[in-house]
Amino acid sequence: MPITRPQRDVLRFAPSPNGWLHLGHAYSAIFAYETAKSLGGRFLLRIEDIDTGRCRPEYEQGIYEDLAWLGLVWEEPVRRQSEHFADYEAALKRLRSMEVVYPCFATRKEIADAIAATGIGPKHWPSDPDGAPIYPGIYKDLPGGELNRLMWEGRSYAWRLDVEKALELAEKKAGGPISFLEEHGGPRGELGRIPIDPLLFGDVIIARKDVPTSYHLAVTVDDAIQGVTLVTRGQDLFPATHVHRLLQVLLDLPEPRYRHHPLVRDETGRRLSKSAKDMGLRELRADGLSPADVRRLAGI
Structure with missing residues (x-):
């Protein structure tokens, strides 16, 4: 897993081809592109297509067409995550x-049943920043024999990060508390050095039996391999x-800086999403809008 350490800033826009791009994607892509230009840096496009069940070739082609129409230019070749599972397997190993x-x-269902068995209602069970219930820890400390039996049976499983153990080891490696540098501002105005608190997510999924990675692992490995020095993305990913x-x-990977930008929302304050088919760029283009019109609608 070769790691480059570039002298110029490297930024990227990394969409998933599981739907058509909307105004929120336009804002994020232009934000990264213009930031790279202002810093005299490089701009990369990465296709995050590890979800092979939902990603489609037509959506990927749509990404290229929409970004080119907006006037963005990126370096070739484009990194496609589905072509680099070996890199994620090595990190997982x-x-x-x-x-x-x-x-x-x-x-x-087992997770829901385990939570219900505690007597704590689902509304009162702690959830992670994405709204999912914190994993209650079942299967965490299985004896080796039981673990081997379940694997031998071919049961589906996910690799979870033991966050407490991982944080203890990481702080030992780092020689103390760990933080990241936020240069733009988080959802609550966070700026500067931010102490990490990965316990917010509980024992997060890092990979699965059939796909040797997750968003968290893949994006971390990819940013290091591509030499990304400044990560720009929406505040929802803060x-x-x-x-x-x-x-x-x-994993002894370089530390980038971060700039989390505000999200584009509709008139009710709801953030735009692919699932709601919000303001697709291809529809706006078909309606005769110009790239300048899109920038205005996105608030750029």
């Missing part, structure tokens, strides 16, 4: 050797930085 990940066989910074320390 290192984490396994550190004994900071464990296989979890829990289904969603909490994920706590996990990414932890993984960087564990």
Whole structure:
């Protein structure tokens, strides 16, 4: 897993081809592109297509067409995550050797049942920043024999990060508390050096049996391999930085800086999403809008 340390700033826009781009994507892409230009840096496009069940070639082609129409230019070749599973497998292997990940066989129903068994209602059970319930820890400390039996049966499982153990090891490697540098501002105005708190997510999923990675692991490895020095993305991903910074320390990867920008929202304050088919760029283009019109609509 060769790691470059460029002298010029390197930024990237990394969409997933699981739907058409909307105004929020336009804002994020232009934000990264213009920031790279202002710093005299490089701008990369990365296709985050590890979700092979939802990603489609037509959506990927749409990304290229929409970004070119906006006037963005990126370096070639474009890195496609689905072509680099070996890099993520290597990182997962290192984490396994550190004994900071464990296989979890829990289904969603088992997790819900375990939470219900505590007597704490779902509304009162702690949730992570994405709104998912914190993993209750079932299957975390399975005896070796039981673990081997479940694997032998071919049960589906996910690799979870033992966050407490991982944080302890990472702080030992770093020689003290770990932080990341926020240069733009988080959802609550966070700026400067931010101490990490990956416990916000509980024992987060790092990889799965059939896909040797997750968003958290893939984006951390990719940014290091591509030499990204400044990560720009929406404020909704600000909490994920706590996990990414932890993984960087564990895997001895370079530390980038971060700029989390505001999200584009509709008139009700709801952030735009692909699932709601919000203000697709291809529809706006078909309606005769210009790139300048899109910048104005996105508030750029």
